[in-house]
């Protein structure tokens with residue numbers, strides 16, 4: 193396969209509900225969508241999960257565009273590729289910038305799956321016909337608002353609730369949720385809001401039978417997480433700290449984590465995500481697929497990856513309707529009773545709605 197043309201589009205999609213982070217609240221999702229065409233005219237799609245601001249990691253929509261245009265596209269355009277794994281190898285010469293790398297690598301995987309006439313899930317080595325998914329809920333104005341949201345999602349059939357916590361919005365919140373929903377799988381995502389000095393407060397969360405506490409400490413730490421895990425009954429799950437197979441190996445060997453949230457963009461693409469999945473499977477570390485408020489393109493890649501056997505915990509790949517009035521794929525990703533049926537068509541298994549893509553496009557550039 194030889195990629196002959198690439199188009200990068202900046203899309204701006206309005207979120208159904210504002211998304212609050214440590215950087216503040218945003219009402220739109222701005223992201224890059226990459227369309228690649230090979231010499232046979234086969235078209236593949238990739239999505240950058242970088243946000244418009246560097247609050248989750250150091251990458252942004254703009255840094256991704258720069259890295260793709262000035263470094264990553266020139267390394268791939270018109271190059272003979274036998275397998276998408278070669279992209280990970282070619283990009284190893286470039287430091288970090290994983291979300292930018294993943295954007296282009298994902299499109300190459302989509303083309304490869306179409307050319308071998310297989311669903312993306314199958315070429316990745318997945319076999320599940322449906323995947324179990326949960327829902328991620330941001331910080332709300334009141335505990336009562338949160339309870340209503342959780343109740344609604346349980347009625348929709350979602351079986352796992354991920355609830356963001358931070359100092360002042362943690363123990364009381366989790367106690368109330370556990371009292372209201374004694375049998376529901378509940379986990380907390382702290383997004384690095386705590387320090388090792390908060391250990392006594394975090395130990396109080398052990399009373400609520402949480403499935404895990406995601407990334408309680410600094411986003412670049414595995415040492416303090418190892419110290420904290422020794423004191424906590426609840427498993428720690430790392431997200432932001434894990435950027436590669438090597439990071440995963442070191443964190444597991446140190447005892448910093450018992451569960452890993454794999455996000456394709458954060459680790460540089462599907463090839464690295466598979467390597468982390470396989471390592472964790474060999475070492476008894478369950479994984480699940482995190483979310484980054486993706487459109488249907490990124491969501492379809494998450495669905496495909498989650499079909500691998502060690503994705504044994506529900507991930508954050510909710511249905512398209514969780515975030516979008518109208519997604520850019522047809523059919524949209526639909527979660528029914530907490531499950532998504534895996535597409536069986538070749539490639540990502542969804543059609544791209546070009547009319548919707550153009551409607552959301554605020555900038556675009558072609559590369560040949």
Ligand SMILES: O=C(O)CCC(=O)C1=CC=C[C@@H](O)[C@@H]1C(=O)O
Pocket residue numbers: 213248328329381383431482483484485486508509510
């Ligand atoms: O995409 C989704 O539905 C989940 C998004 C989500 O929970 C997160 C996205 C990015 C940073 C965090 O806020 C959180 C996470 O850390 O997983």
Ligand SMILES: [Mg+2]
Pocket residue numbers: 381383406407431432453482
């Ligand atoms: Mg997280």
